[in-house]
Amino acid sequence: MKRLIASLIILSILACGESRQNNTIVTLKENGHEKVIKDSVIMELTSDPIGELEQRLIDAGLVDLQKEIPGLLVDLRYSTKNNFFGKDVYGKLTRCYLQPEVASSLKKAHSVLQQKDSTLTFLVYDGVRPLSVQQILWDELDKPEKIKPLYVADPQKGSLHNYGVAVDLSIADIRTGKSLDMGTDFDFFGYPAYPDREDQMLREGKINEQQVENRQLLRKVMNAAGFKGIGSEWWHFNAFSRKNAKEKFDIVK
Ligand SMILES: C[C@@H](N)C(=O)N[C@H](C)C(=O)O
Ligand SMILES: [Zn+2]
Numbered sequence: 136m137k138r139l140i141a142s143l144i145i146l147s148i149l150a151c152g153e154s155r156q157n158n159t160i161v162t163l164k165e166n167g168h169e170k171v172i173k174d175s176v177i178m179e180l181t182s183d184p185i186g187e188l189e190q191r192l193i194d195a196g197l198v199d200l201q202k203e204i205p206g207l208l209v210d211l212r213y214s215t216k217n218n219f220f221g222k223d224v225y226g227k228l229t230r231c232y233l234q235p236e237v238a239s240s241l242k243k244a245h246s247v248l249q250q251k252d253s254t255l256t257f258l259v260y261d262g263v264r265p266l267s268v269q270q271i272l273w274d275e276l277d278k279p280e281k282i283k284p285l286y287v288a289d290p291q292k293g294s295l296h297n298y299g300v301a302v303d304l305s306i307a308d309i310r311t312g313k314s315l316d317m318g319t320d321f322d323f324f325g326y327p328a329y330p331d332r333e334d335q336m337l338r339e340g341k342i343n344e345q346q347v348e349n350r351q352l353l354r355k356v357m358n359a360a361g362f363k364g365i366g367s368e369w370w371h372f373n374a375f376s377r378k379n380a381k382e383k384f385d386i387v388k
Contacts, residue, residue, distance in 0.1 A: 200259060208256055211229055222275075234263075251356070258305045286322075286367060298375070302371075318346035327341045329367050
């Protein structure tokens, strides 16, 4: 490897004359790393190699949402510390995967959204989620045992995320990449985030009309593509019932 880099440096020095017109002299791809030698300086570019979890998702036939749906944004929150328990539990995984037919339904929802307003896109927070991560979320959720399943599906039963048939998302403005105002952040666990409590929350001034309108738009486009929401989280949508998911797909462990 060291020898290879050394020879590439020599190559780049030799090619210096030409480099005035074209600064980039050599591009080398190795193990998912891209190195560009420019004016004799080696610059590491792009992505890490695919991690073990991502490879498992690909091997299981799941698809990368951003490859299927151009323009869709992903902020995989469990791959950051910006989530309800403040820990990165996805490591190298930063892309969002779903079952192919769920991705294709989401593509339909996305096109319904863009027909309504071409300045809008989806901002996805989570898709397939391994059962091992479901257990971490369950353990980290600081709520009484009885109401925990309203916010995180019990890992003993499995979540539809574990099959790759549920998605957590918002709508974003493509010009800013930021979510529309939905009244609460993703994974806010309480009444202001409940679609079931919107009338009450409006009356109590906890959310406003514009926030409800934004959520209604999300529900409308997702429902148009066959997704079903749940009563306690504005961001969560299922593409299949638990029974159908069990019959058709395997859980990602
Ligand atoms: C944890 C939250 N983002 C979520 O997806 N909750 C549902 C209920 C789930 O865990 O399936
Ligand atoms: Zn969810």
